[in-house]
Amino acid sequence: xxxxxxxxxxxxxxxxxxxxxxxxxxxxxxxxxxxxxxxxxxxxxxxxxxxxxxxxxxxxxxxxxxxxxxxxxxxxxxxxxxxxxxxxxxxxxxxxxxxxxxxxxxxxxxxxxxxxxxxxxxxxxxxxxxxxxxxxxxxxxxxxxxxxxxxxxxxxxxxxxxxxxxxxxxxxxxxxxxxxxxxxxxxxxxxxxxxxxxxxxxxxxxxxxxxxxxxxxxxxxxxxxxxxxxxxxxxxxxxxxxxxxxxxxxxxxxxxxxxxxxxxxxxxxxxxxxxxxxxxxxxxxxxxxxxxxxxxxxxxxxxxxxxxxxxxxxxxxxxxxxxxxxxxxxxxxxxxxxxxxxxxxxxxxxxxxxxxxxxxxxxxxxxxxxxxxxxxxxxxxxxxxxxx
Amino acid sequence: xxxxxxxxxxxxxxxxxxxxxxxxxxxxxxxxxxxxxxxxxxxxxxxxxxxxxxxxxxxxxxxxxxxxxxxxxxxxxxxxxxxxxxxxxxxxxxxxxxxxxxxxxxxxxxxxxxxxxxxxxxxxxxxxxxxxxxxxxxxxxxxxxxxxxxxxxxxxxxxxxxxxxxxxxxxxxxxxxxxxxxxxxxxxxxxxxxxxxxxxxxxxxxxxxxx
Numbered sequence: 001x002x003x004x005x006x007x008x009x010x011x012x013x014x015x016x017x018x019x020x021x022x023x024x025x026x027x028x029x030x031x032x033x034x035x036x037x038x039x040x041x042x043x044x045x046x047x048x049x050x051x052x053x054x055x056x057x058x059x060x061x062x063x064x065x066x067x068x069x070x071x072x073x074x075x076x077x078x079x080x081x082x083x084x085x086x087x088x089x090x091x092x093x094x095x096x097x098x099x100x101x102x103x104x105x106x107x108x109x110x111x112x113x114x115x116x117x118x119x120x121x122x123x124x125x126x127x128x129x130x131x132x133x134x135x136x137x138x139x140x141x142x143x144x145x146x147x148x149x150x151x152x153x154x155x156x157x158x159x160x161x162x163x164x165x166x167x168x169x170x171x172x173x174x175x176x177x178x179x180x181x182x183x184x185x186x187x188x189x190x191x192x193x194x195x196x197x198x199x200x201x202x203x204x205x206x207x208x209x210x211x212x213x214x215x216x217x218x219x220x221x222x223x224x225x226x227x228x229x230x231x232x233x234x235x236x237x238x239x240x241x242x243x244x245x246x247x248x249x250x251x252x253x254x255x256x257x258x259x260x261x262x263x264x265x266x267x268x269x270x271x272x273x274x275x276x277x278x279x280x281x282x283x284x285x286x287x288x289x290x291x292x293x294x295x296x297x298x299x300x301x302x303x304x305x306x307x308x309x310x311x312x313x314x315x316x317x318x319x320x321x322x323x324x325x326x327x328x329x330x331x332x333x334x335x336x337x338x339x340x341x342x343x344x345x346x347x348x349x350x351x352x353x354x355x356x357x358x359x360x361x362x363x364x365x366x367x368x369x370x371x372x373x374x375x376x377x378x379x380x381x382x383x384x385x386x387x388x
Numbered sequence: 389x390x391x392x393x394x395x396x397x398x399x400x401x402x403x404x405x406x407x408x409x410x411x412x413x414x415x416x417x418x419x420x421x422x423x424x425x426x427x428x429x430x431x432x433x434x435x436x437x438x439x440x441x442x443x444x445x446x447x448x449x450x451x452x453x454x455x456x457x458x459x460x461x462x463x464x465x466x467x468x469x470x471x472x473x474x475x476x477x478x479x480x481x482x483x484x485x486x487x488x489x490x491x492x493x494x495x496x497x498x499x500x501x502x503x504x505x506x507x508x509x510x511x512x513x514x515x516x517x518x519x520x521x522x523x524x525x526x527x528x529x530x531x532x533x534x535x536x537x538x539x540x541x542x543x544x545x546x547x548x549x550x551x552x553x554x555x556x557x558x559x560x561x562x563x564x565x566x567x568x569x570x571x572x573x574x575x576x577x578x579x580x581x582x583x584x585x586x587x588x589x590x591x592x593x594x595x596x597x598x599x
Contacts, residue, residue, distance in 0.1 A: 304449065305449070306426065306449060306450050306451050306454075307451075308451040308452060309401075309450070309451055309452055309455060312391070312393075312401065312451075312452045313402075315391065316391070316398070316402070325451070334425075339571075342571065344571070344572065344575065345425050345536075349425060349449075381407070382404060382407040382408070382446075382447055382448055382455070383447060383448065383449045384409075384418070384427060384428070384429040384447035384448070384449055385427070385449050
């Protein structure tokens, strides 16, 4: 039916780069010891060196220092660690109030909801029709007992980028800690912690052609953070559990391989996709902000048709994309992001997210837009809402 | 290739039978609403002497399960009398399709409801509703189960959006746990009135919001 799958769901996960695999391999087969102290045996010392070198690579990507990077099992753990760790450390000193945005990914949103259930106070800040956080509302919601503000850098579904500087400075002025989930912007949109006063940053390797199950949390020196998972004294006693050294090394390699040129390439694929769809398919809406968005994300609603029907037709033709339709999700709930930007069920129902990666090409875009035209026409032909 | 559906579901999804609309249908059913999720329309042409469904068409604004079930339902119903067609169950339709993922049940139920409501429409228009049952709270509740809560993608009864139903001398009063200025208030109200006002003894529908 078709030669290969064209994968355009790179915000869900990415294909591993062979160079990443090559960098990781020695830490599985040769230097497989746990990281020991400097008085341990040589294989452990070498393993430790690999880990620390990886830490330096991640740190320098943010203009941070190495001791400010904690390796984790991914973005979900990083965000849990940041939010639960700060709340635990500051509840007596500062208070039990936290602020998040309404369109956070589940790792932040459900952590906040869980804390709310346990009696903490949570405010959920609104976003505008393009997903941009209301800064006035944020200012007005910060209180004396606010322990933490957690607002994402880039949105997982619609790619909207927040003004990180503005949010960080508001928090700094009000003397509140600020955590951002940068899973979908890391290495695609630069962050410089020497200029932006953000206190914690969630990152993940799986969105940049690195290994799955590896992430990191940047923690600014001096940030009050209680250990939230009990166990050993790894990661300077901030994160218990055996260090995933091959994973950390792979993560660092993925960071080295992500270049500004690649970012521009992804941006060109994104813009070309949006342009062709808007030129060639009627009744479409771009979800998110046109310019303040991640370079790899195009999210478009095709009106009068349902998302899962589109993705299944595309799947049968060899394309992988995702949709915010309730019918596609495990919970059968429509995207909280599309509803959060004031869209109705219909807007979520027909939304398709295209996210690009290293292994995509302009030909892939041409192929999926051509397929999309046929699929949308076919489904609109049987839709009771489409005026034929 | 690994798809989440049976071969038969995929076949009906790719090549749905009896799609389109009848310009002057003898009976028409519309289930679901665009503000809330899936929607299916069923059109019938019925032989007035034999009450056999001569022609049937459907349109769908829905997912694969919805499209495939609607397609199979039209195949099952065509050539049957309306009495026989009424008895086609969701279970029969899904068995015919070789099964559907359980989580998709509500999408496919909508297609069965579409057929039933088209038949009911035919009967109401052609004076075939013999015994007119008075509208009770239970009747209202069962109809409200077809109104979706757009925040959850499930119906407004199951998601406890309906807090109270009162029926008194043709006036139906429905209390919703939703402020009147809510983003979906108007869409829910419209959908809800459409489901209730067609009942023969209902003269007025009042929807009461929390503020």
